[in-house]
Amino acid sequence: xxxxxxxxxxxxxxxxxxxxxxxxxxxxxxxxxxxxxxxxxxxxxxxxxxxxxxxxxxxxxxxxxxxxxxxxxxxxxxxxxxxxxxxxxxxxxxxxxxxxxxxxxxxxxxxxxxxxxxxxxxxxxxxxxxxxxxxxxxxxxxxxxxxxxxxxxxxxxxxxxxxxxxxxxxxxxxxxxxxxxxxxxxxxxxxxxxxxxxxxxxxxxxxxxxxxxxxxxxxxxxxxxxxxxxxxxxxxxxxxxxxxxxxxxxxxxxxxxxxxxxxxxxxxxxxxxxxxxxxxxxxxxxxxxxxxxxxxxxxxxxxxxxxxxxxxxxxxxxxxxxxxxxxxxxxxxxxxxxxxxxxxxxxxxxxxxxxxxxxxxxxxxxxxxxxxxxxxxxxxxxxxxxxxxxxxxxxxxxxxxxxxxxxxxxxxxxxxxxxxxxxxxxxxxxxxxxxxxxxxx
Amino acid sequence: xxxxxxxxxxxxxxxxxxxxxxxxxxxxxxxxxxxxxxxxxxxxxxxxxxxxxxxxxxxxxxxxxxxxxxxxxxxxxxxxxxxxxxxxxxxxxxxxxxxxxxxxxxxxxxxxxxxxxxxxxxxxxxxxxxxxxxxxxxxxxxxxxxxxxxxxxxxxxxxxxxxxxxxxxxxxxxxxxxxxxxxxxxxxxxxxxxxxxxxxxxxxxxxxxxxxxxxxxxxxxxxxxxxxxxxxxxxxxxxxxxxxxxxxxxxxxxxxxxxxxxxxxxxxxxxxxxxxxxxxxxxxxxxxxxxxxxxxxxxxxxxxxxxxxxxxxxxxxxxxxxxxxxxxxxx
Ligand code: HDD
Ligand code: HEM
Ligand code: HEM
Numbered sequence: 143x144x145x146x147x148x149x150x151x152x153x154x155x156x157x158x159x160x161x162x163x164x165x166x167x168x169x170x171x172x173x174x175x176x177x178x179x180x181x182x183x184x185x186x187x188x189x190x191x192x193x194x195x196x197x198x199x200x201x202x203x204x205x206x207x208x209x210x211x212x213x214x215x216x217x218x219x220x221x222x223x224x225x226x227x228x229x230x231x232x233x234x235x236x237x238x239x240x241x242x243x244x245x246x247x248x249x250x251x252x253x254x255x256x257x258x259x260x261x262x263x264x265x266x267x268x269x270x271x272x273x274x275x276x277x278x279x280x281x282x283x284x285x286x287x288x289x290x291x292x293x294x295x296x297x298x299x300x301x302x303x304x305x306x307x308x309x310x311x312x313x314x315x316x317x318x319x320x321x322x323x324x325x326x327x328x329x330x331x332x333x334x335x336x337x338x339x340x341x342x343x344x345x346x347x348x349x350x351x352x353x354x355x356x357x358x359x360x361x362x363x364x365x366x367x368x369x370x371x372x373x374x375x376x377x378x379x380x381x382x383x384x385x386x387x388x389x390x391x392x393x394x395x396x397x398x399x400x401x402x403x404x405x406x407x408x409x410x411x412x413x414x415x416x417x418x419x420x421x422x423x424x425x426x427x428x429x430x431x432x433x434x435x436x437x438x439x440x441x442x443x444x445x446x447x448x449x450x451x452x453x454x455x456x457x458x459x460x461x462x463x464x465x466x467x468x469x470x471x472x473x474x475x476x477x478x479x480x481x482x483x484x485x486x487x488x489x490x491x492x493x494x495x496x497x498x499x500x501x502x503x504x505x506x507x508x509x510x511x512x513x514x515x516x517x518x519x520x521x522x523x524x525x526x527x528x529x530x531x532x533x534x535x536x537x538x539x540x541x542x543x544x545x546x547x548x549x550x551x552x553x554x555x556x557x558x559x560x561x562x563x564x565x566x567x568x569x570x571x572x573x574x575x576x577x578x579x580x581x582x583x
Numbered sequence: 584x585x586x587x588x589x590x591x592x593x594x595x596x597x598x599x600x601x602x603x604x605x606x607x608x609x610x611x612x613x614x615x616x617x618x619x620x621x622x623x624x625x626x627x628x629x630x631x632x633x634x635x636x637x638x639x640x641x642x643x644x645x646x647x648x649x650x651x652x653x654x655x656x657x658x659x660x661x662x663x664x665x666x667x668x669x670x671x672x673x674x675x676x677x678x679x680x681x682x683x684x685x686x687x688x689x690x691x692x693x694x695x696x697x698x699x700x701x702x703x704x705x706x707x708x709x710x711x712x713x714x715x716x717x718x719x720x721x722x723x724x725x726x727x728x729x730x731x732x733x734x735x736x737x738x739x740x741x742x743x744x745x746x747x748x749x750x751x752x753x754x755x756x757x758x759x760x761x762x763x764x765x766x767x768x769x770x771x772x773x774x775x776x777x778x779x780x781x782x783x784x785x786x787x788x789x790x791x792x793x794x795x796x797x798x799x800x801x802x803x804x805x806x807x808x809x810x811x812x813x814x815x816x817x818x819x820x821x822x823x824x825x826x827x828x829x830x831x832x833x834x835x836x837x838x839x840x841x842x843x844x845x846x847x848x849x850x851x852x853x854x855x856x857x858x859x860x861x862x863x864x865x866x867x868x869x870x871x872x873x874x875x876x877x878x879x880x881x882x883x884x885x886x887x888x889x890x891x892x893x894x895x896x897x898x899x900x901x902x903x904x905x906x907x908x909x910x911x912x913x914x
Contacts, residue, residue, distance in 0.1 A: 198684065205680035209673045212636065215643050216669055219658030226647055227655035231879035234648025235886040241644045242894035245637050249901040253908060260908055307879075309886040538726065539662050539734055552670055556677055563681060 148543040149221040149536045154518070155546070156210065156217055158511055159553050163207030164284075165510060167247075168277045168326065169333035169364070170200045171254075175270035177360055182263060188356040191575035194258065196337075196357075199567050201255050206556060208248070213549070221542070225525050225535035228304050232297055233287040235309035240283035247276035281329060282322045289317035292517065293386045294526050320382040321517075324375045327368050328513065331472055332506030334365025339503025342496040344568070353575060355491075362499070365506075366476030373469050377432065383520075384433035387527060388442040390520035393453040394462040395429055396422075397443045404429040404441035409463055412455045417444075419459075453522045461515035468509035475502055584888050589874055591891050592645045593856060597849045599638035601757060604848070606635055608758025610675065610703020611751060612778055613696070616771075623765055625683050636676070648887050652877040653863050657713070660722045664709045664738050671706030674698050704751065711750030715743030719802050720865030741796040749789035753848070756782035760828060760844045764837035776832055783825070802865075804858075813857035817850040824850075 174193045181189035215237075219226045250272040257266050290296075296312030297304040338361035341354040384391045391397070396412035396419045397404060406429040410422025427437040434441070444452050475498070482489045489495055525532040536542075609624045616624075647654040658665060678698035716722060716738035726733050759779035763772055797804040808814050824847045831840040859865075864872040878884065 202680055202684050205676055208636070209676040212640060212672055213669050215640055215647075216658065216665055219647065219654050220662055220665060223655040223659045226658070227651050230647040230651035230654060231649075231883040234644065234651075234879070234883055235890060237644050238648055238887050238890035238894075241637070241641050242890060242897060244640065245894065245898045246901060248637050249898070249905045252905050257908055305880075307882050309883055537659060537662065539659065540730065545662070545666050548666065548670060552673055556673070559677075559681060563684070567684075 143543040143546075145540060145542040146533050146536050148546045150532065152542070152546040152549055153217065153221055154515075155550060155553065156214055157514065157518075159557075160207065160210040160214055161510060161514060162507060163203050163210060164281060165329040165332050165507070166200065166203045167207045168274075168281050168329035170196060170203070170337075171251075171270055171274035171277055172330075173334075173337070173360055173364060174200070174254075175267060175274055176364075177356075178267050178270060180360075182267060186356075188352045191353055192357045192360070195353075195571055195575055197255055199564065202560065202563060204251060206560065210553075211244075220545070221537055222525065222532075222535045223537055225530065228530070229291075229526065232294075232304060232307055232309060232312045233290050236283040236286040236290075236313050240280045240287075243276045243280035243283060247273055247280060250276065278326060281326060285322045285325045286313045286315075286318050288517075289321040290315050291525065292321070292390075292521055292527050293317035294529050299529055316386050317382060320375070320379045324372070324379050324513075327372050327375055328506075328510050330364055330368035331372055332510045334361045334368060335472060335475070335499075335502050335506040336504070337361040338365055339500050340568070342499035343503070345491075346493060346496050346500065353571065358499070362476075362479050365472070366479045369469075369472040369476035370480075373473055376466075376469060380432055381435070384441070387520070389444070389447050389451065389453060390458070390516075391433060392442060392444045392447075393455045393458040393520050394516050395441075396455055396459040397429065397441060399445050400440065400443040402430065402440045403427050403438050404433075404443075406432065407459075410459075412459050414455060451523060453520045458516055458520045461512040461519070464512040465509045465516060468505045468512070472502065472505060472509070475499070584884055585874065585878060588645065588649055588884060588888055588891065591895070592642060592649075593852075595638045595642045595645065597852050599635070599642060600753075600852060601845050601848050602635040603639060604707075604754040604757045605761045606758075607675075607703050607707045608754035608756070608782075609762065610679075610699055611707075611755045612758050612762065612775070614700050614704070615778060616774060623762060623771065625679075628679065636672070645887065645891070649879050649884055650863065650872075650874065650877040651879060653872050656722065656864060656866075656872060657717070659726055660733065660737055661713050661716055663734060664712045664716070667709045668706055668713065671702045671709065675702035675706060678702065707750045707754050708747035711747035712738050712743040714750070715746030717864045718746070718804075718859065719743060719797075719800060720867060720871075721800075722864060722866050724866045724868060724870045740800055742793070742800040742802060745789065745792045745796040749786065749793050752782055752785040752789045753851070756786050757844060757848060760832065760840065763832050764840050779832070780829075807858050811854075811858050814854045817854035817857065821847055821850045821854075 174196050177189050177193040177196070180186070181193065250269045253261070253269040254266065254273055257269065261269070290312050293315040294312070295315045296308040296310070298306045338358055341358040341361065345351065345354045345358065380391070383394075396407055396410070398417040403426060405424040405426045407419050408423040408425065410419040412419050430439040430441055431437045433439065444455065479490075482495070521527055523531050523533065525535045606628055609628055613624050643654075646657075675698075678695045682692055682695035682699060719737070719740070719742050721737040721740070723732060723737070756779060759775050759782050763775040763779055794804050794808070808818075824843055828840065828843050828847065831843055834840060861873040861875055862871045863874060863877070866872065879887075
């Protein structure tokens with residue numbers, strides 16, 4: 143395997159692995175704190191049980207999130223030393239703030255997970271809130287670093303070196319807001335639907351268990367709101383990409399020829415030879431509208447870029463379609479949930495609804511992985527957009543594929559163990575938590 | 584400002600060595616202390632290990648933000664040992680957590696335990712090797728030369744192996760002392776107290792080996808050592824603390840013991856810093872990387888400085904709270 147390819151795959155694998163745990167680390171503390179708050183207010187046992195059972199399961203995810211994040215902070219240098227040599231001083235600031243947020247998060251988490259018995263109830267609850275806030279903050283800071291790669295500002299590039307560095311300007315780059323917003327929402331969407339799916343699945347077997355009903359309701363309430371907001375935020379992202387990275391926009395839409403009144407392409411497989419998208423549905427004018435807010439606006443196509451500066455079109459386009467489809471599906475589910483809970487409450491315990499929610503379990507995370515593929519692959523061949531190419535940043539050490547294989551082996555092993563442990567954890571719910579017993583209600 | 588950043592980096596490094604060292608060391612000791620030990624070890628580590636290892640992340644972030652060339656050089660030339668460290672960190676943290684949270688123990692616990700113990704052993708070894716390579720000065724500037732000159736020989740030599748063993752010994756020593764304070768019943772306490780003596784002697788033996796092998800590898804550390812007054816002073820203090828520590832091991836208030844061992848480790852590292860300041864990485868041919876010739880531009884250091892100060896203001900009370908909740912009252 144070529145070293146550049148190995149490095150990119152390893153980076154993608156490690157980030158794709160970490161992001162799952164990062165999303166859980168952002169959203170779960172909020173869900174747990176919410177459930178605990180309901181318990182503090184109502185005194186209903188099920189809320190306490192849910193908060194406790196979640197925190198026990200989540201501890202495992204936190205640990206994996208922490209170690210896989212540590213891997214990343216070394217890997218950026220191990221794989222792309224030339225990138226970090228120049229980018230470190232520029233994006234170091236968000237990373238140092240992120241470090242602060244991690245610290246607070248790790249400490250508050252220790253207090254939350256182990257302090258159930260030792261602390262005053264409200265102090266314990268506040269520690270949960272602190273975990274949630276610092277988790278969201280750390281997500282926003284890392285995304286600031288990534289958005290700088292998409293929209294590099296805050297320095298002057300002279301003779302292969304960055305001068306006149308302004309870390310504050312670099313952090314608040316043009317892509318920062320849209321990416322941070324979209325990512326934070328994504329964490330909530332993906333985690334909420336995954337959690338809801340699992341509890342819905344368990345409810346299918348026995349629709350009376352109060353524990354799962356409570357958990358499902360909390361997860362879906364958060365999920366519904368976030369999922370409805372997500373396409374709106376995605377629209378902001380798309381308009382933003384159109385402005386700052388026209389090559390990425392053209393690639394994710396497989397828009398080969400610059401044109402006015404440009405059509406939106408649903409589905410299909412881009413064909414780089416004929417520069418057509420096979421098997422796709424075209425909606426005339428829609429792309430111009432989505433990208434620039436005007437049906438007749440000109441949308442720059444791939445033809446404006448030399449071949450060696452075009453991102454891989456097929457991967458970017460397909461990943462984008464997957465994200466859109468998932469986004470629409472989840473937004474629909476969210477909308478239905480809101481309608482049913484205000485009008486037709488009894489539908490929420492119908493089997494077909496639970497089956498529908500159970501099927502949605504992986505969709506949010508699929509959207510997250512697809513979205514990152516769009517962002518990162520759509521930036522290629524640049525590692526810092528317009529400034530440094532990925533091939534110039536990669537480590538000069540030969541044999542990088544062996545690093546990749548070992549990391550892959552470790553992560554595959556971990557994935558298997560985590561799934562197995564979660565199944566064990568779920569199997570024990572009944573014996574450990576009063577409200578999870580079959581005969582309640 | 585640069586000075587304060589360097590001090591915070593040093594403090595992060597020292598705290599990682601003490602707290603992370605106690606963590607890793609606990610895994611090393613578990614090999615010797617058996618099943619009963621497993622429970623004490625788990626109870627002692629579980630609430631704090633994530634917070635402890637954030638010191639490492641802090642150190643890394645300070646290095647890649649403030650001294651980017653150091654980070655780039657390390658991660659290029661020492662790719663192989665660092666990869667091993669990373670995999671070790673992953674396996675250790677996850678195996679420990681899996682074992683701790685998996686409430687219904689079965690056969691897999693044995694596997695988790697072996698992963699935990701083996702990676703607790705290997706990770707410090709390669710951490711030590713990495714540090715050794717920074718001190719030894721066989722890293723070629725500009726990464727020139729053959730594959731083995733660039734990526735193998737800088738860390739694969741007697742001196743670096745000695746550094747690895749030294750790291751294992753000192754981590755084991757820290758953990759044994761900590762756990763002596765942690766263990767409740769007397770036979771177990773006696774076991775840890777015995778282990779702490781064994782690991783203390785090994786630490787000295789390995790320390791000696793480090794200096795001897797340095798001479799063997801043409802790095803005249805002894806001369807550097809005796810050339811630095813600060814180094815000699817801190818070494819004397821380290822020796823003076825040994826009887827104090829063995830007195831405090833039986834003292835009912837464990838906090839004094841912790842302070843004493845913390846001071847001892849801090850002094851060892853301080854002595855090392857004093858010996859080589861301001862050099863961070865020694866390179867072949869004398870073009871060493873120092874704090875001064877690798878520092879980031881002023882604007883970056885300034886922002887880093889602010890983030891660190893605000894961070895400290897937030898973190899110190901939080902940490903105090905965490906330790907108070909879990910360690911203060913011995914239940
Ligand atoms: C649950 C997850 C999820 C869902 C339902 C959606 N997205 Fe998304 N999307 C992400 C999760 C995500 C992400 C993984 O979080 C990304 C990667 C980088 C980022 O900032 O967010 C992303 C990136 C991303 C980008 C690229 C941004 C950039 O490169 O800066 C665009 C244009 C969109 N999204 C657009 C959409 C649209 C129009 C959606 C409508 C249905 C949508 N996304 C749903
Ligand atoms: C601060 C956050 C991030 C940073 C600094 C970062 C950095 C990088 C770097 C250095 C590369 C290699 C160069 C390249 O091929 O473009 C890369 C590639 C990649 N990253 Fe990110 N990344 C970040 C966030 C993420 C996240 C969260 C994901 C999630 C899954 C992700 C997915 C990918 C993928 C899929 C690639 C491979 C791109 C390709 O094959 O072309 N990135 N990223
Ligand atoms: C956009 C992508 C990312 C997001 C949203 C994100 C978010 C998070 C969150 C929420 C956590 C806490 C996880 C938990 O407690 O389980 C975490 C952990 C961590 N992340 Fe990421 N992260 C991203 C990418 C990265 C990258 C690129 C790096 C490294 C350069 C990184 C380094 C870390 C580290 C070191 C930790 C462990 C902190 C600890 O021990 O508490 N992350 N990340």
